[in-house]
Amino acid sequence: MSFLTVKNVSIKGVVSCVPPFVEENISLPFYKDGEAEEVIRSTGIERRHVVKNGITASDLCFKAGSELIKQLGWEKESIDGICYVTQSPDYINHPTGFVLHEKMELSDDCMVLDLFHGCPGWVVGMSAIASVMSSGALKRVLLFVGDSTTPWGYANDRESRPLFGDCGTATALEFNEMAAPIHFHIGTKSSDGWALVRKEGALRNPYTRESFEKEIRLREGTLELEGNADTMDGMSVFSFGITVPPKSMKKLCEYANVNIMSVDKVVIHQANLFMVEKIVKKLKIDPNKAPISLKEYGNVTNASIPLTICSQCHNEYSSGKVSTLVCGFGTGLSWGSAYFETDKIICPDVIIYDEK
Amino acid sequence: MDLQEFINNFAEQFDDIDASTLAANTNFKDLEEWNSLVALSVIAMIDEEYDVTVKGDDIRKSTTIEELFNTVKERM
Numbered sequence: 001m002s003f004l005t006v007k008n009v010s011i012k013g014v015v016s017c018v019p020p021f022v023e024e025n026i027s028l029p030f031y032k033d034g035e036a037e038e039v040i041r042s043t044g045i046e047r048r049h050v051v052k053n054g055i056t057a058s059d060l061c062f063k064a065g066s067e068l069i070k071q072l073g074w075e076k077e078s079i080d081g082i083c084y085v086t087q088s089p090d091y092i093n094h095p096t097g098f099v100l101h102e103k104m105e106l107s108d109d110c111m112v113l114d115l116f117h118g119c120p121g122w123v124v125g126m127s128a129i130a131s132v133m134s135s136g137a138l139k140r141v142l143l144f145v146g147d148s149t150t151p152w153g154y155a156n157d158r159e160s161r162p163l164f165g166d167c168g169t170a171t172a173l174e175f176n177e178m179a180a181p182i183h184f185h186i187g188t189k190s191s192d193g194w195a196l197v198r199k200e201g202a203l204r205n206p207y208t209r210e211s212f213e214k215e216i217r218l219r220e221g222t223l224e225l226e227g228n229a230d231t232m233d234g235m236s237v238f239s240f241g242i243t244v245p246p247k248s249m250k251k252l253c254e255y256a257n258v259n260i261m262s263v264d265k266v267v268i269h270q271a272n273l274f275m276v277e278k279i280v281k282k283l284k285i286d287p288n289k290a291p292i293s294l295k296e297y298g299n300v301t302n303a304s305i306p307l308t309i310c311s312q313c314h315n316e317y318s319s320g321k322v323s324t325l326v327c328g329f330g331t332g333l334s335w336g337s338a339y340f341e342t343d344k345i346i347c348p349d350v351i352i353y354d355e356k
Numbered sequence: 357m358d359l360q361e362f363i364n365n366f367a368e369q370f371d372d373i374d375a376s377t378l379a380a381n382t383n384f385k386d387l388e389e390w391n392s393l394v395a396l397s398v399i400a401m402i403d404e405e406y407d408v409t410v411k412g413d414d415i416r417k418s419t420t421i422e423e424l425f426n427t428v429k430e431r432m
Contacts (some may be wrong), residue, residue, distance in 0.1 A: 038393075040392050045405065159392070192411075195412070232394060233412045234396070234410030234412070235392070235395055235396065235399060235415055236411040236412040236413070238396050238399060238400075239403065239409050239410060239411050239412075240409075240411075242400055242403055243398070243403055243409050274393070274396060278400050356428045
């Protein structure tokens with residue numbers, strides 16, 4: 001497939017929700033003098049919102065979705081499909097989309113589709129559910145995309161812990177025959193994907209008593225990571241990130257007959273500042289067009305594109321027409337670029353989760 | 357592709373290293389200034405200057421600057 005054009009679907013709004021708990025990179029326990037400052041400078045990440053007390057990405061998505069339909073004025077009965085994209089489900093054997101469907105009190109006449117995806121998930125999820133909508137089979141859809149991966153992290157993982165935060169988002173899509181087409185470019189390099197894989201704990205490598213004990217101790221920080229035990233191969237992911245996404249975005253612009261210089265916003269997956277800056281440089285675009293949300297939120301995997309739109313550009317998106325080029329990349333390894341146009345959508349600033 | 361030019365480009369990825377202190381046979385990972393961020397800068401430099409993609413394994417398998425140079429040269 002590679003390229004895909006979806007007609008008759010318009011993006012009506014996007015809301016992002018983060019947990020209230022904040023972890024400061026400057027206070028992480030494992031840095032020596034000056035190291036934390038250096039990490040903050042190169043990653044661009046000062047702090048991250050992280051889940052605690054059993055809150056999951058679906059809770060954050062629920063808040064985002066509730067706020068979104070309230071501001072849109074959508075009746076719950078009018079929603080005939082939801083898609084939930086995550087790699088951190090609530091339960092082992094139950095797709096979390098059903099949890100959201102129940103909590104949102106949606107009707108029985110509503111399709112629920114769960115997709116297991118990481119960083120490119122917002123783009124890939126939109127391409128999938130928008131394709132189903134394009135025929136008119138579904139009129140109003142909520143695309144939920146979120147991850148709460150930090151509880152799986154290791155307390156002493158110097159490479160990953162300063163990077164990742166948690167976030168849940170909801171995006172409203174509506175069938176509309178007048179809508180400008182949405183263009184996608186999606187690709188996969190699965191043989192390189194092992195750089196990001198957590199290998200133990202599921203069915204391929206079930207926990208043993210020993211490995212389960214080790215896992216718990218790594219999470220709580222009572223066991224040091226051994227030499228090369230970092231959970232991702234940062235160098236390989238980085239070399240992928242600075243080469244493939246810019247090529248994908250350029251190819252998509254060619255395909256969609258769009259001049260990249262005239263696009264209003266270029267929203268790049270917020271992996272880290274070093275990577276985003278390299279990609280911006282390769283695209284030769286004005287850096288002011290490429291918003292960055294890393295400072296306050298870090299890398300929130302699949303939610304990073306909508307979170308960046310809400311946190312950095314809510315005024316532009318909620319007040320007028322915006323043309324947008326996005327690229328999510330990572331998990332897989334895979335990538336998804338999209339080009340779309342919006343007109344005065346619901347796009348409030350980021351909301352903070354509260355229990356109420 | 358010139359080895360000395362590669363060494364100069366390599367040296368530029370460090371905050372504070374004079375290219376003249378590096379040689380083809382320098383074990384670059386033993387340098388005190390070597391760290392993961394320099395590694396990423398080297399990967400980006402190779403991508404920009406030579407249009408070659410090197411991965412984590414290529415860095416890990418190379419001991420000297422010349423070995424990395426040869427990896428890049430083979431892929432050009």
